[in-house]
Amino acid sequence: MKRSVRICIFTVLALAGTAFLLYGVFSGQFASVLTKAAHICLECIGIG
Amino acid sequence: MAKAKRVKGEWKRLTVQAAAFLLMNPKLHHFFLGTIEQGKTKSICVPGLNCYSCPAAIGACPIGSLQASLSAGYKKPAFPFYVLGFLLLFGLTLGRWICGWLCPFGWVQDLVYRIPFFKKIRTFPYERFLRWLKYAVLGVLVIGLPLLSAFSGVLVPWFCKLVCPAGTLFGGIPLVLANPSLRGQLGFLFWWKVGVLLALLLLSLLISRPFCRYLCPLGAIYGMFNRIALVHLRFEGDKCVDCGRCETVCPMGIDPRKQFNSAECIRCGRCARSCPVDALHMRFGLRMKDDSHKKSTI
Numbered sequence: 001m002k003r004s005v006r007i008c009i010f011t012v013l014a015l016a017g018t019a020f021l022l023y024g025v026f027s028g029q030f031a032s033v034l035t036k037a038a039h040i041c042l043e044c045i046g047i048g
Numbered sequence: 049m050a051k052a053k054r055v056k057g058e059w060k061r062l063t064v065q066a067a068a069f070l071l072m073n074p075k076l077h078h079f080f081l082g083t084i085e086q087g088k089t090k091s092i093c094v095p096g097l098n099c100y101s102c103p104a105a106i107g108a109c110p111i112g113s114l115q116a117s118l119s120a121g122y123k124k125p126a127f128p129f130y131v132l133g134f135l136l137l138f139g140l141t142l143g144r145w146i147c148g149w150l151c152p153f154g155w156v157q158d159l160v161y162r163i164p165f166f167k168k169i170r171t172f173p174y175e176r177f178l179r180w181l182k183y184a185v186l187g188v189l190v191i192g193l194p195l196l197s198a199f200s201g202v203l204v205p206w207f208c209k210l211v212c213p214a215g216t217l218f219g220g221i222p223l224v225l226a227n228p229s230l231r232g233q234l235g236f237l238f239w240w241k242v243g244v245l246l247a248l249l250l251l252s253l254l255i256s257r258p259f260c261r262y263l264c265p266l267g268a269i270y271g272m273f274n275r276i277a278l279v280h281l282r283f284e285g286d287k288c289v290d291c292g293r294c295e296t297v298c299p300m301g302i303d304p305r306k307q308f309n310s311a312e313c314i315r316c317g318r319c320a321r322s323c324p325v326d327a328l329h330m331r332f333g334l335r336m337k338d339d340s341h342k343k344s345t346i
Contacts, residue, residue: 017136024130034091036116037100037108043209045220046238
């Protein structure tokens with residue numbers, strides 16, 4: 001893969017990742033992650 | 049008894065893996081209480097496959113969070129911006145270096161593989177096809193079925209429920225041992241997951257990192273970034289003397305001379321450390337040269 005193409009893909013994805021993360025924080029999506037993670041996930045441990 | 053091939057400096061990687069486990073799971077007292085940590089840091093995804101139901105975990109598993117986010121909207125799927133943001137940034141910076149150096153279940157498989165066994169094998173028959181299984185697991189169990197569950201308004205993390213051995217090892221078994229109320233609820237599903245875990249640990253005696261090779265959806269995601277991630281492997285073909293030592297010590301059963309950009313490479317650096325002529329190097333940063341010498345075949 002050419003260096004210019006690689007840098008272009010890297011930059012676009014880095015900007016998208018940052019934007020997604022910030023949007024997720026400000027739209028409250030992190031709260032649904034916290035809700036799931038802060039309680040015992042019965043499916044994860046093989047009970048639910 | 050066959051032994052795993054030893055490489056100089058391997059203890060450094062095992063130490064980093066152990067430290068990463070402790071950094072992601074520092075609240076060890078919960079193991080004795082039979083409870084899990086509930087702090088606000090659990091809204092942040094950790095890079096490796098570290099179950100958020102591990103009693104000591106202070107972060108969220110990205111695969112569990114991805115499934116939870118997909119079915120977060122009541123009776124309609126939600127686009128998981130937050131978790132995808134983490135996955136993109138982790139993948140772009142570290143790629144599958146996370147698998148080789150930070151993932152707790154990768155560490156467990158590495159430790160088990162070091163136990164001498166009557167035979168050690170590099171690859172299974174139909175290896176190339178088996179490796180595609182992890183993309184099927186990602187598509188069906190992590191994305192497809194949780195999306196379908198979202199339409200019914202019920203959150204079901206299918207990968208965690210049916211497969212995830214990290215959840216069983218670090219979450220299920222410790223919680224069930226320490227918490228009598230959970231012990232009373234054990235059923236077929238728990239024993240199925242224990243069976244999956246045992247099968248993978250037994251396979252790890254025979255072949256290096258079977259879960260990472262064939263089933264891990266997080267490895268499938270990070271592998272897509274290996275060509276552009278900041279952490280990368282550089283191969284200098286003009287220095288190579290084709291001794292094949294790098295291929296022999298590779299825990300993922302690939303040939304680093306031809307597949308240094310492969311999505312299968314976990315950037316453990318064993319090949320670079322075993323190379324007698326320094327033809328392979330681990331690097332961090334944007335790649336300043338085009339891929340040259342021998343092209344990647346995967």
